[in-house]
Amino acid sequence: MRALARAEAALFLRNKGTLVAALFVPLVLPFSAWSAADGMDLKEAGLSTGTVILPASVGFSLLFAVYAALVGVYTARREELVLKRLRTGELRDVEILTGSALPAVVTGFVQSVLLAVGCAVLLDLDAPPAPQLALIGLLLGLVMCTALAALTASLSRTTESAQVTSLPLMLVSFLGSGITVPLEVLPDRVAAFCELLPLTPVITLVRGAWTGDLSAYEALGAVLTGLAWTVLSVFAVRRWFRWEPRH
Secondary structure, three states: OHHHHHHHHHHHHHOHHHHHHHHOHHHHHHHHHHHHHHOOOOOOOOOOHHHHHHHHHHHHHHHHHHHHHHHHHHHHHHHOOHHHHHOOOOOOHHHHHHHHHHHHHHHHHHHHHHHHHHHHHHOOOOOOOOHHHHHHHHHHHHHHHHHHHHHHHHOOOOHHHHHHHOHHHHHHHHHHOOOOOOHHHOOHHHHHHHOOOOOHHHHHHHHHHHHOOOOHHHHHHHHHHHHHHHHHHHHHHHHHOOOOOOO
16 A cells, blocks of 8 residues: 555656646635635624634645545546556555545645644634644545545546536535535525535534534534545445446
8 A cells, every 4th residue: 555655646746737736726725715705794603714714725625635636546547447457466445545545635634734724823813722623624524535536536437527527526515515605604594404515514623623612512413424424425435436447
């Protein structure tokens, strides 16, 4: 798995398109979320610009550095028959998928931490009163995005189509998971529906780590929702993931 991760990291660094999307896009998008947050009535919802931008930055990193990047990686390696050849060796299926995902997962983790620290400093946020929620949310998001990427890759015929098949989840997450628009400012019925979206639990936990107003019941609900999406995704990958090129 270490050898597979090193090889994948080398390929990751050579792919300029993936490198730009994974490393630089998440650094730019928080500025657009910042301008959008300035037009919201955040004080009435008990939020601040910092508690909106910081979770959004983590969400952008998970979507671009982990999810979108891995959809392309899994699809490309399948079409190049790399995954099929790896299955003839000693590695099990889960080890192949995990080893291929390690560079993107490590990138997403480091980038999320750096963005969180940078946002906290630039936006003058105090230390989070519940840092364990942020860690749980980030780890949950990394595993979930990896599983969702493998599932999306199974629906992608080519590396070009992978850029399209990954868009629905990304757009839904942008609009409904609290990344660009916090659930606290949405109507109750809309917010209740958005709470069930895949990335919402991650954003809820990260935001709750800094606001400190997330109750144990709400935190448990977010964790269970995230785990449900992860388990369903893993089950779907085990059942429908394609190891050979799609024709």
